[in-house]
Structures are given as C-alpha cells and as structure tokens.
Amino acid sequence: MTSDATWRSEDEPEMHAPRGLRDWFRVLRRAIPLAIVVFGCLALLLLLRLIERPLFGENRPWTPAITRFVCQSAFVFLGIHRKVHGVPMEGRGAQVSNHVSWLDIFSLNASDRIYFVSKAEVAGWPGIGWLARATGTVFINRDRREARSQAAIFEQRLKAGHRLLFFPEGTSTDGLRVLPFKTTLFQAFYADDLPEFLQVQPVSVVYHAPEGEDPRFYGWWADMEFGEHFLKVLRQKRQGSVDVIYHPPVALHDIGGRKALAAVCEEAVREGVASARLNDIRPAQG
Template sequence: MSHGDVVVRRCATHPWMPVSPCGDHCLAPDAGEARVGVPRRAFRLTVVAALMLVAVPTAVVYPLLGNRLGGRVSKLWFRSLLKAFGVRLVLRGDRRFAVSGQGALVVTNHCSWLDIVALGAVQPVRMLAKTDVRKWPLVGWFAAVAGTVFVDRERLSTLPVTVTELATVMRDGGVVGVFPEGTTWCGVESGRYRSAPFQAARDADAVVRPVALRYLVAGRFSAAPAFVGDSTLWDSVRRVSRMRGLTLEIEVLPELSARSGANRRDLAALAETAVATATWRGSDRGDRPEQSPVAA
C-alpha cells in the first residue's frame, strides 16, 4: 500500500496543522528483519531504565555544571542511551553543529523519538517540542530542565512568541534543534518544512545547519524505529529494543547562512532539499525504497 492509498486519521485543528500520512501500515510485522532474543531485550530495557534513574539526579544538578562539563555529561548520556538500545551511531560530515558560542538552528528529518537522542549525542541542543511533551511522565520534566522550547500547535496566535523565544536563545549563542516537518514520518517520504523557525534564525542572525538522519539495518533503510500511527511511546521503545543491527547515521551538512538575503521560505526550501538529497545519497548506504510498507 502506498501513502496515496492511506486515509489520514489525524485530525488537523487548523489548515496549517502538520499532518503525516504515515501510520501502522508503514510498520509491516512480517517483513523478516532480524530480532534479538527475549533475554537481550530484557537486558537492554534494564540498562535503559538504569540510565533514566541516573538522569534524575543529573538533571537536578545539570544547570550548575556549566556549559563545558554539562555538555560532556549530556553527550555521554545520550550516546549511552543509544548503545543501551543496541544502536550503532555513525557520524558523517562535521563533528559539531556549531562552534561554542555560535547561535545555530539545527533542522532535520523527523522519524522517531530516537532523533532527539541522536542530536543530543552530537552536541547539546535545545529542542523545539509540542506542549504535549511537557505532560509526558518524567520525559517532560527532563525536557523542561534541558531548556526545551515548547510550542502550542493548536494555537497559531502563540507562534510569534515562540519565534521570539527561539531567536533569543540563538542570539545568546544557543543551538536550537527543530523538526520543520512538524510531525513524524516513516522515512519513505518526508513532509514540507515549515518556515517559522527559519524566521527565528534570520532574526538572530544565526546559521542554519541541515542534518540528515538515516536508520539502516544491514545497510538498507528501515522504518521500524519510526514513531507513527497508533503506537504509544512504550510500543515504539519495545519495537526498537528488539531490533538487531540497527545503525543510525547522522550526516551534518554544510551550514546555510541566514544572512544570505534569502527569506524564511527560501531558507526552509534550501534546507529541505539539502536534507532530502543527503538522506538517500550513495548506494553503499542503502537504496531508497519503493513507497510501500517497510519492516518492523
């Protein structure tokens, strides 16, 4: 079944609400991807639980650690979380999104909650997230402590305030992470990039850093990590925990300058093209699949 055959079940409260056609149909259960055994899954989830417990006191003292030490601790924790899930991290391109003290807007394709872990494994990033995340048990508290900027997607009237807040963070030398698609896609296709965050980069005179994320198993694309459809966060976590040989590739692409004279829509289009092109570049990293369900 292609995306064109799917009825989108997510309701938009206004015409600009991000909507994705991806759902449970993208996660075909019998496509044959290798899985680890029950003991290995249990071990992975136990280590993940231990890391979450360690994160509680760490989050309390995190604001006192300073940028350098806090950044190292944060990066180590995110990399440890990926390792706990059995995810092999491969970093391509630049080793950082921005030099210390340089404001930057990091924009990337959005498939999974693992995307946030991936960005944090490279460099501390203040994410833009929907207000619903603030209500998630424990995760919402972590997000708030980490300086996440929350946006109410139901109320367009609050968007200018959010853009101003993002610009302030970048003007002060902060690195902001945004998923311009506004919602998750399985990875076979991607959504259009919303332009509002790019206005924040223009206002702050910051750089825009496109980043391409790829999830591969045995060198080929996998949609299994995607957080789409009716699955809960716990469902997605369990699905990832049983995967064997999952590689997460992060390609940090050349930066775009918000000072180039391009308006926010042009910047969004440039970033969208750069990420989409890089996501499927190189046959040695897995050919782009047909628009059909992919294994879970």
C-alpha cells in the same frame, strides 16, 4: 503541532511484542542499564543545575555534557550502530532535521550540544517529558497565531548562546521520505535585533532497519504507542544503524527570507536522506 498536521501512512509496521524468555531477557538486558544511566544522570544533571543556574542563568556550560553521554550510551545499550558524517556547526545558530522517531532525541544529542524545540504536549508525557524539561527543551504550540510569541522565545534562547534544533516537517514520518518544510519557525532568525552572522545547519537522519525487517522498522509516527514501539526495538536481536549527516551551515546573510531559507535547508536534508538510503554517503564538504 495540531492533530491534522500528523503524517499518517496507509499501513503501519507490525510491533512484534516480546515472546518467550529470550525476548524478555533481551529487553531487560538492555532496558535496565539504559534506565540506570538515564535516570541516574538525570538526577546528577538536576543537582548540577542547582549550581549552574545561579552562576550562569540560561547558559548551561556543564550539563549538556551529561546529556551527550547519556545519548551516546543509549546506542551502546541498544546495539544500534551510529555513524556521523560531516561536522556539527560551531558558533551561534540552529540546526534543522527531518523527523523519524523518538530515537532522534538520542541520535542528534549524541553528536552536539543542542536544545530541542518540541510540541507543547511533550512536556506532559511521563518519562520523556521530564527528560525534555530537564535538558532545556523549548516547548511551543504549532499554531500560526502564536508565531510572534514563538519567535520571541527563539530570540531569547539564541541570544543566550543556545543552539536550537527543530523539525520543520512538523511531524514524524516513516523515515522513507522528507515532507515539505513548514516556514513559520524560520522567521525567528530574521528578527531585527539578532546578529546577522547566525547560521542554520541542515541535518539528515537516516535509519537502516535490521536485516530482513521492514525498512520502516525504527519509524515512529501517527498513533503508534511509545511503549509498544520501545519494546519492539529492545527485543530485536540484531539491530540496524543510523546515519547522522551534517550538511554545510547556511549563513543567514546569504539567504533572503524564511521561505528561501526553508527551501535551501529542505533540499539539503532531502538529498542527504536519498543518498544515505542508497548507501552512497558523501560527507559534506565545507
């Protein structure tokens, strides 16, 4: 995404760096097992890819299970309760979600086999970039001038049977709102040589702050430092929770174009976020 696409708030929550031995003990008690699982499984994934790639090429029938295990384990180590509502789609297509935090990677990967679509600069980030590349993330520049080449990448991955997930807002927010969905990436689903039976599933991700904390506690946006925010989450004594809400998939043959598709998905995600923030979860039917 370009810098002017970044969402900014009038004020940012306090980071509350670890203070004292108890805080640092809590950080280490969570960080050490998380690091062992993340990087241990990363090594296993890379070794398995040496066998998987020659046999299956772009398809990854085995390694996504490792990614899901890591992401599910992360919530256990962090102490954040994850609740899933609705059912992840089956078959070929993509998912779209609102974007709140680096925690979205764990929240969304824990429930389904997906491949993220991310801004290109993430590939160069230490730690996160390595993990993203290893797990098959699609890296793009959010530039309208590159829409055609981006569509070609999407088509290639969709034809390979990958279920892509992207954030149509184009930026992360504080989690209290859903920004208008950008329509450019939706055009890729209307390529002439893609099957008409493809579906797009809207997903709402809603974080509930620990009791007594700022409602934006888990939000990570604008110029917030990852390391500082990561420590803030690790040091928290009692954690909050996250709702992941899967809405009914939208069939492409029922929607006439990228703008209409984006609008339908945005409405579903927006309603899911509003409902969850009122603690009035109604699992989607269908």
